[in-house]
Amino acid sequence: MKRSLEITRDRIDEAALIAQRQLSTEMGAVIYFVGVVRGLEGDVQISAIDYEAFQKMAEHQFQLLFDQMEKRWPIESVRLMHRIGVVKVNEPSLWVEIIAPHRGEAFAACQWLIDEMKRVVPIWKKPV
Amino acid sequence: MKRSLEITRDRIDEAALIAQRQLSTEMGAVIYFVGVVRGLEGDVQISAIDYEAFQKMAEHQFQLLFDQMEKRWPIESVRLMHRIGVVKVNEPSLWVEIIAPHRGEAFAACQWLIDEMKRVVPIWKKPV
Amino acid sequence: MRIAVHFYSYFKELTGCERTSVELPPESRLSDLYQKLITQFPKLAAMEKSTLIAVGVDYQTRDYVLKPGDEVSLFPPVQGG
C-alpha cells in the first residue's frame, strides 16, 4: 500500500494533489474526504480553528492506522494531509484520498480511518 | 439541495469541478467518489468501456434519487457527472460530489446514491 | 393503438432491432405487449426474469395499462458507474 502523509501549515491544494494521482489499471474506486472548518462551534460563531498537533506522535499514530488499513482492506494507496495552525472557516483542514479496486472497501476504509483518527491521533482544535 | 447533473461524452475535469465548488459556512464535509474504468472485466483484459445511456430516462431517474436524498439527509449540494461513449481504462467514468454539514450523512448519502444508481439508472457498459 | 417500443443495450443485438412498434387493442397491458414482443423476437424470452420495462422515463410493472402515445423501453439490468 502506497502511503503519503503530511501534517502541515500549508494550504491544501486539492487540484495539485489530484494531478499527482497515480493508480494502476486494476483500481476502480477513488474516494476523497475533505473536512472543512465550519462557522459554528456548538452555538458560537467562529472565524477559524487553530489546530495543534503533537506532530511526531500524530505521524506515528497515522502510520499505525495505515498498517491496520493495509491488513484489513486491499487498498492500493492512501494519501492524507492535515493542516495545523490557523485554518479559516470554509477552508479544508483535512484531505484524504483512498484508491482501491472497488468502492465498498474504499468507503469502508475511508470512514474507518477518519473515525480512528478522531480517536487516537493527537491533534486538537481551538476556535478563533 | 443544490443539484448538478451531467451525462456527457466530455472528459471529467476534476480540477475544474473542484474550482467551482461552493459551500456555505455551515458545511463541514465534502466527499468525492470517482469511478474509474478497470483493465479487467471479469477475467478479460479490456482497453475501454463503451457506455450507453437512455439519456432522458437516466436524467429523470437521477433526479428521483436526488429527491429521495434530499428528504433523507441534510445535504447542501450534490453534483454528479457520468460519461457515456468510450471511456479508456484508468479514466474516470463517474464523478460524484456530496456536501453536507457532517461526514456521517455525506458518506451515507454518497454510498446510497451510487448503490441506487446501479439499480435504476439506465446506463449500460460494453467492454472494448 | 400503436405502441412504440425501444430496445437498449444488448437487447438491440438480441432482437436485431433498436425501435419497433406494435399494434394492440385499447386497454392492453404491458404484459400483453411483452407477449407480442416475445413472439416477434423469441430470443427475448430467455431474458424475461431480468428484463426491465419503462413507459416514458418511469419504470412500470407488467399490469400497467397502456395509453395511446406511450413509448415503451425494454432493457437488461443497468450497469452505470
Add this chain to the structure above:
Amino acid sequence: MRIAVHFYSYFKELTGCERTSVELPPESRLSDLYQKLITQFPKLAAMEKSTLIAVGVDYQTRDYVLKPGDEVSLFPPVQGG
C-alpha cells in the same frame, strides 16, 4: 530518575505549563507519575477520566513501568479533522 513531562492542548492552560520534569524512584509506574502531577497541578484531577497518556509516541496504560529517558505526554481527548 527524572522523567520529562509534556502537556498539550488546554492542559497547557490548565497547568500553566508546557513542559516539566518529575523525580521518581526506579520502577515507578505511570500511575505514580500521574499522582505526583496531580499534587503539583491540582486542576488536572478533574480531567482524570478523559486524560490520555503517551510515552514517547505510543499510548500507555497507567500500569506502564517507566524507564529513564521516557518522555511522557498528557493531553485531553483528541479532535483531529
